[in-house]
Amino acid sequence: xxxxxxxxxxxxxxxxxxxxxxxxxxxxxxxxxxxxxxxxxxxxxxxxxxxxxxxxxxxxxxxxxxxxxxxxxxxxxxxxxxxxxxxxxxxxxxxxxxxxxxxxxxxxxxxxxxxxxxxxxxxxxxxxxxxxxxxxxxxxxxxxxxxxxxxxxxxxxxxxxxxxxxxxxxxxxxxxxxxxxxxxxxxxxxxxxxxxxxxxxxxxxxxxxxxxxxxxxxxxxxxxxxx
Amino acid sequence: xxxxxxxxxxxxxxxxxxxxxxxxxxxxxxxxxxxxxxxxxxxxxxxxxxxxxxxxxxxxxxxxxxxxxxxxxxxxxxxxxxxxxxxxxxxxxxxxxxxxxxxxxxxxxxxxxxxxxxxxxxxxxxxxxxxxxxxxxxxxxxxxxxxxxxxxxxxxxxxxxxxxxxxxxxxxxxxxxxxxxxxxxxxxxxxxxxxxxxxxxxxxxxxxxxxxxxxxxxxxxxxxxxxxxxxxxxxxxxxxxxxxxxxxxxxxxxxxxxxxxxxxxxxxxxxxxxxxxxxxxxxxxxxxxxxxx
Amino acid sequence: xxxxxxxxxxxxxxxxxxxxxxxxxxxxxxxxxxxxxxxxxxxxxxxxxxxxxxxxxxxxxxxxxxxxxxxxxxxxxxxxxxxxxxxxxxxxxxxxxxxxxxxxxxxxxxxxxxxxxxxxxxxxxxxxxxxxxxxxxxxxxxxxxxxxxxxxxxxxxxxxxxxxxxxxxxxxxxxxxxxxxxxxxxxxxxxxxxxxxxxxxxxxxxxxxxxxxxxxxxxxxxxxxxxxxxxxxxxxxxxxxxxxxxxxxxxxxxxxxxxxxxxxxxxxxxxxxxxxxxxxxxxxxxxxxxxxxxxxxxxxxxxxxxxxxxxxxxxxxxxxxxxxxxxxxxxxxxxxxxxxxxxxxxxxxxxxxxxxxxxxxxxxxxxxxxxxxxxxxxxxxxxxxxxxxxxxxxxxxxxxxxxxxx
Numbered sequence: 001x002x003x004x005x006x007x008x009x010x011x012x013x014x015x016x017x018x019x020x021x022x023x024x025x026x027x028x029x030x031x032x033x034x035x036x037x038x039x040x041x042x043x044x045x046x047x048x049x050x051x052x053x054x055x056x057x058x059x060x061x062x063x064x065x066x067x068x069x070x071x072x073x074x075x076x077x078x079x080x081x082x083x084x085x086x087x088x089x090x091x092x093x094x095x096x097x098x099x100x101x102x103x104x105x106x107x108x109x110x111x112x113x114x115x116x117x118x119x120x121x122x123x124x125x126x127x128x129x130x131x132x133x134x135x136x137x138x139x140x141x142x143x144x145x146x147x148x149x150x151x152x153x154x155x156x157x158x159x160x161x162x163x164x165x166x167x168x169x170x171x172x173x174x175x176x177x178x179x180x181x182x183x184x185x186x187x188x189x190x191x192x193x194x195x196x197x198x199x200x201x202x203x204x205x206x207x208x209x210x211x212x213x214x215x216x217x218x219x220x221x222x223x224x225x226x227x
Numbered sequence: 228x229x230x231x232x233x234x235x236x237x238x239x240x241x242x243x244x245x246x247x248x249x250x251x252x253x254x255x256x257x258x259x260x261x262x263x264x265x266x267x268x269x270x271x272x273x274x275x276x277x278x279x280x281x282x283x284x285x286x287x288x289x290x291x292x293x294x295x296x297x298x299x300x301x302x303x304x305x306x307x308x309x310x311x312x313x314x315x316x317x318x319x320x321x322x323x324x325x326x327x328x329x330x331x332x333x334x335x336x337x338x339x340x341x342x343x344x345x346x347x348x349x350x351x352x353x354x355x356x357x358x359x360x361x362x363x364x365x366x367x368x369x370x371x372x373x374x375x376x377x378x379x380x381x382x383x384x385x386x387x388x389x390x391x392x393x394x395x396x397x398x399x400x401x402x403x404x405x406x407x408x409x410x411x412x413x414x415x416x417x418x419x420x421x422x423x424x425x426x427x428x429x430x431x432x433x434x435x436x437x438x439x440x441x442x443x444x445x446x447x448x449x450x451x452x453x454x455x456x457x458x459x460x461x462x463x464x465x466x467x468x469x470x471x472x473x474x475x476x477x478x479x480x481x482x483x484x485x486x487x488x489x490x491x492x493x494x495x496x497x498x499x500x501x502x503x504x505x506x507x508x509x510x511x512x513x514x515x516x517x518x519x520x
Numbered sequence: 521x522x523x524x525x526x527x528x529x530x531x532x533x534x535x536x537x538x539x540x541x542x543x544x545x546x547x548x549x550x551x552x553x554x555x556x557x558x559x560x561x562x563x564x565x566x567x568x569x570x571x572x573x574x575x576x577x578x579x580x581x582x583x584x585x586x587x588x589x590x591x592x593x594x595x596x597x598x599x600x601x602x603x604x605x606x607x608x609x610x611x612x613x614x615x616x617x618x619x620x621x622x623x624x625x626x627x628x629x630x631x632x633x634x635x636x637x638x639x640x641x642x643x644x645x646x647x648x649x650x651x652x653x654x655x656x657x658x659x660x661x662x663x664x665x666x667x668x669x670x671x672x673x674x675x676x677x678x679x680x681x682x683x684x685x686x687x688x689x690x691x692x693x694x695x696x697x698x699x700x701x702x703x704x705x706x707x708x709x710x711x712x713x714x715x716x717x718x719x720x721x722x723x724x725x726x727x728x729x730x731x732x733x734x735x736x737x738x739x740x741x742x743x744x745x746x747x748x749x750x751x752x753x754x755x756x757x758x759x760x761x762x763x764x765x766x767x768x769x770x771x772x773x774x775x776x777x778x779x780x781x782x783x784x785x786x787x788x789x790x791x792x793x794x795x796x797x798x799x800x801x802x803x804x805x806x807x808x809x810x811x812x813x814x815x816x817x818x819x820x821x822x823x824x825x826x827x828x829x830x831x832x833x834x835x836x837x838x839x840x841x842x843x844x845x846x847x848x849x850x851x852x853x854x855x856x857x858x859x860x861x862x863x864x865x866x867x868x869x870x871x872x873x874x875x876x877x878x879x880x881x882x883x884x885x886x887x888x889x890x891x892x893x894x895x896x897x898x899x900x901x902x903x904x905x906x907x908x909x910x911x912x913x914x915x916x917x918x919x920x921x922x923x924x925x926x
Contacts, residue, residue: 021660021663021666022659022660022663022666022667023658023659023660024571024572024573024574024656024657024658024660025573025656025657025658026573026656029368029573029656030368030573032364033361033364033365033367033368035361036358036360036361036362036364036365037358037361037365039361039725040357040358040361040362042758043357043723043756043757043758044357046756046757046758046761047757047790048757049757049760049761049787050756050757050760050787050790051757051787053757053760053786053787054786054787054788054789057783057786057787060783068805071801071805075798099379101326101327101330108327111292111327112327115292116292116295117292118793118794118797119291119292119293119791119793119794120292120293120295120296122293122793122794122796122797122823123293123294123793123819124296125823126433126819126822126823127246127250127487128242128243128246128247129822129823129826130491130822131242131243131245131246131487131490131491131494132239132242132243132826133822133825133826133847133850133851134491134494134495134850135237135239135242135491135494135495135497135498136498136850137849137850137851138495138498138499139498139499139502140499140502140503141502149495149499152495153492153495156488156491156492157488157489157492159432159452159454159484159488160260160481160484160485160488160489161260161261161262161481161485162260162485162488162489180265184265187436187439188439191436191439192439192440195436195437195439195440195842196440198842198845198857198858199440199842199858200885200888201858201859201885202840202842202858202859202862204673204859204881204884204885204888205840205858205859205860205861205862205863205881206727206840206862207670207673207674207677207881207884208677208862208863208877208878208880208881209727209730209731209862209877210727211674211677211678211681211877211880212681212866212874212877213730215678215681217681217873217874217877218734218865218866218874220733220734220737220738220766220865220869221730221733221734221737221762221766222765222766239830277613278613279592279593279611279613281611282611291791291792291793293792293793294819324791359725361725368573368575391609391623393575393622393623394622396576396620396622397610397622397623399611407792407818407819408722408726408816408818420923423620431819433818433819433843434818434819434843435843436842436843437841437842437843
């Protein structure tokens with residue numbers, strides 16, 4: 001019974017939502033948007049579970065002096081400070097309904113001067129990792145890898161003004177060989193064709209996966225084995 | 228260990244160091260490059276340019292602090308262009324982090340550079356609403372179902388420019404800035420396509436390739452990374468030379484990006500040279516073993 | 521299908537741009553310098569917007585004869601009475617001959633006028649449109665083609681699932697990444713190090729996350745048998761709850777309920793890069809021997825995969841985010857590309873019913889490939905020969921694979 005009820009709900013909701021795509025009339029027309037709203041409401045409440053789990057896992061580590069407990073301390077402190085600053089609007093309009101982002105409030109300051117630079121730093125790491133991954137991956141090991149390598153060269157240079165200057169001497173009749181034009185061609189022809197092929201495969205995979213879930217053939221995500 | 232072996236097994240931190248210098252030095256020397264708008268960027272500029280005064284532009288801030296350096300220059304340039312054209316700007320966010328970024332952009336660009344613009348008449352901040360693509364689904368048919376007030380709590384019907392807004396179809400163009408989830412793709416699939424409203428996007432360079440398949444039919448144009456921002460800034464300066472004196476971080480950042488790309492290319496070349504040397508050496512050794520047999 | 525329709529659209533767009541350019545050049549040459557009164561648009565028709573939930577009326581008109589010379593756009597006026605006061609409801613750019621008024625009440629009757637406006641702000645008003653009323657429909661005929669094609673694909677999937685129940689053996693190509701799962705888990709067990717599983721950064725309403733969680737269920741069952749430590753940091757609360765339940769059931773069905781701990785699955789943060797920082801920290805401190813990245817990923821993919829690579833972990837990734845695939849391919853040992861991610865749980869289960877659904881997918885591929893080949897051939901023949909027959913057939917194919925938004 002515990003497993004049958006979710007399967008029945010999945011089947012009914014899945015089928016009705018598919019039908020509602022084709023029927024704009026009430027009550028079907030707005031079912032999709034209503035279910036989206038229901039999901040968001042559930043997700044908001046589920047955050048309490050997430051926050052609770054975070055405090056429980058890291059609280060345990062601190063209590064038991066787990067080998068990396070100082071990191072847990074930083075996590076819990078960060079969580080509590082941001083939550084209290086936001087909830088009680090410290091330094092801003094008093095009361096629970098005040099503006100969270102009021103200039104000068106503690107939450108706003110933490111957001112601007114701690115959170116923003118930390119996030120930007122993490123994203124900036126990508127540039128370094130792209131460089132090291134490119135160094136390792138772009139090797140002309142075989143014919144396919146060589147084509148990939150050449151394409152990477154053209155794109156990398158084509159995205160810079162240096163690439164424009166490098167081939168700007170070419171006569172007008174050979175302008176298609178200019179690096180920026182080659183880069184645009186690679187992006188809009190072979191890249192786009194490949195992306196679309198992958199997207200078509202993904203769309204079909206999604207259909208099959210969704211049908212397996214709606215029909216109850218796939219039920220591992222419910223914590224149950226398929227029969 | 229030979230020289231080539233040392234290079235082949237180079238510590239990744241050495242590469243990181245070079246990339247660091249490749250970015251820092253041009254920034255310190257203020258090295259920048261000029262840009263020409265490519266067709267995919269020019270298409271957005273032309274669309275904004277073609278809109279008559281008072282047209283409604285929905286701008287969605289779908290990004291967070293992590294991508295501010297790449298996305299913010301696009302926002303700044305687009306806001307300047309819309310303000311210059313006297314378009315009505317509706318700002319909203321699908322990302323929680325977008326809320327603060329709207330406030331900052333409002334202060335930095337609209338209030339500072341266009342002080343005659345009136346809040347509620349020329350621009351409005353609708354703030355952040357949870358729901359991702361579900362939110363787009365809802366506002367496709369009913370905007371005021373989700374937005375009962377603006378970001379500062381004013382009743383939505385008390386905001387003059389919201390009076391004739393019913394749903395997404397009420398807008399002349401949707402600009403989604405941020406290539407993550409939810410972002411440009413969700414606006415195309417759940418807003419632009421079903422509502423038949425033109426959507427233009429701005430995305431980080433990493434996520435831009437994912438959006439190319441939607442151009443030009445479902446996506447009227449795309450600003451991809453710093454280069455996209457720099458190209459839009461160039462188009463704006465070309466169309467409105469007075470903006471030359473304003474900040475143009477996109478153009479400024481193209482210098483460091485150019486140098487970093489060149490350094491990566493050099494590393495790839497070095498990597499391939501060491502690879503070929505090692506392979507030849509391996510071949511020779513195999514050959515020698517063959518003779519001994 | 522999408523690729524085909526895009527290429528067709530591109531060709532059509534290019535064609536129309538070229539035609540429009542030629543037209544405008546011709547008209548500019550003929551332009552008269554003597555100003556004449558602005559001619560209004562004509563034949564204004566207003567009708568209910570088809571295939572919607574009501575609340576919208578389409579207004580169509582014939583362009584003003586002055587369109588190419590001086591028109592800057594068309595203002596749409598509306599009233600609920602033919603003799604009443606008309607107010608502006610919107611503006612259509614030059615060249616547009618239709619406007620969707622999406623702010624109507626289904627119970628009211630509306631009348632429209634279209635006003636041509638020129639560069640000097642001169643206006644010229646059209647005749648009144650016939651009355652129109654918006655209403656909701658019971659079927660969206662714009663989506664009929666989607667229903668037919670979608671029905672064919674879904675029908676094929678359901679047919680092959682039912683067919684597989686009869687026990688007919690199906691051929692499935694080898695997926696290297698999935699065959700390496702046991703080896704990867706075994707390696708972690710031998711090394712006495714944990715296994716890290718990242719189910720992507722999106723919520724349970726994304727099908728990639730569902731695929732990731734189903735694979736986690738299968739992987740966790742094997743891990744339970746090997747008695748290896750599992751670590752599943754999640755970036756969404758609902759994903760955490762689901763993953764917790766899935767792993768727990770996997771341990772119970774493997775007969776190792778005693779080895780299960782609630783700490784295996786834990787919530788970190790919804791914030792993308794905060795999550796990456798936490799995962800990187802776990803990797804560097806705990807040095808997992810095996811890392812799985814299965815689900816939806818964005819820019820964080822390379823940061824995680826490169827860190828995993830630096831600690832020498834064996835890495836298996838799977839995502840349907842095309843932009844992240846190159847990063848995973850560069851940094852991981854095995855990558856499940858796009859559809860392989862969705863096929864993975866069926867492949868790992870080895871159950872005929874699940875495998876049957878994969879066979880149904882192939883029917884979809886045949887439809888897509890046939891449409892691309894036939895469409896491209898028709899378009900090419902039409903471009904070379906100019907034959908109207910092939911032009912009409914190409915147009916028909918175009919319509920069959922396009923979704924027309926009202």
